[in-house]
Amino acid sequence: MDLKSISEILLGAKKIGITYHVSPDGDAVGSVLALLQGLRIINKDAYIISKDKLSENLNYLPASNEVTGNITEPTQDTDVVIVLDCGNLERVCANLSNFNGVLLNVDHHLSNDFYGDSNYVDTTASATAEIVYELLGLLGVDLSIDNEKTLNVATCLYTSLVTDTGCFRHSNVTDRTLLIASNLKKIGVNNTYIYQSLFDNKEFDRVRFIGKVISNMKLVLGGKVALIELPNSFANEFSIEIGDTSDIISYGLQIKGVEVTLLIKEVENGVKCSLRSKNDVDVRKIAEIFGGGGHTKAAGISVKDKSINEAKEILLKEIEKEL
Ligand SMILES: [Mn+2]
Structure with a gap:
């Protein structure tokens, strides 16, 4: 489906619910608030x-106060739900099991599995915000x-591009990315x-962590x-929530000779793994083996019922094959 048809569905809708992927990042939130x-x-x-x-570092975004965590499913009379920046139905940050309206899927992930009634996926977009x-x-x-x-919309879109x-x-x-940035x-x-709101805004304890x-x-x-490796004990030591780890994983690729960074975070009933690639290793391919997804150079996986050590062993084996 082309983007024009998506726009026509939105123009014809009475009430539109907008959502994104779970643990929404800057692109997800910026795209949703811009739309x-x-x-x-x-x-x-x-x-x-x-x-x-x-x-917390996304709270400067205009309209961010409308994300309360309390609206978890489409409200009455919603005829269209649009999901932005989310590759598959299991990762949608909304409960859609009782929703009978039209589901739109607009995204840029290579691993998108076209779960919407109408889908528009442009993998050449650096951020979903380019599509928005x-x-x-x-x-x-x-x-x-x-x-x-319009400045509020622009601030949200620009945030998505940056992140x-x-x-x-x-x-x-x-x-196109730079042209849009220029227009914004x-x-x-x-x-x-x-x-500065995104990055120069950390608590001292976070930096020590x-x-x-x-x-x-x-x-x-x-x-x-x-x-x-991010065991909970590290976070407890500094009394912080680990939360988003994109600031931490970026340190791995800064090292000379490193091609892939693997970050493993301990969560309730398992671990979350993030992968980043500097050049040619396709980390999305590795993530997909374990039911994860993402982009060629940035991907993620949730592994249930495994410890950091267990996850490390199986993932490094797959990474080795790709090096
Ligand atoms: Mn994105």
């Missing part, structure tokens, strides 16, 4: 569905007018404020793989 506020500019009835609350930007244009939201409402491209350094950046800057986004984690990092498989 929400864009739809309101053209007077559509829309709201956010989210089982999760937002991580285009979609807003098709919906008739004019982002060239600069006022407070999914590692501040415009990853290989997923295209001329024209509206007046404050790129320094966005960067990261110090401990990095001291315990190991190089394995001939120095090509950085292994980061």
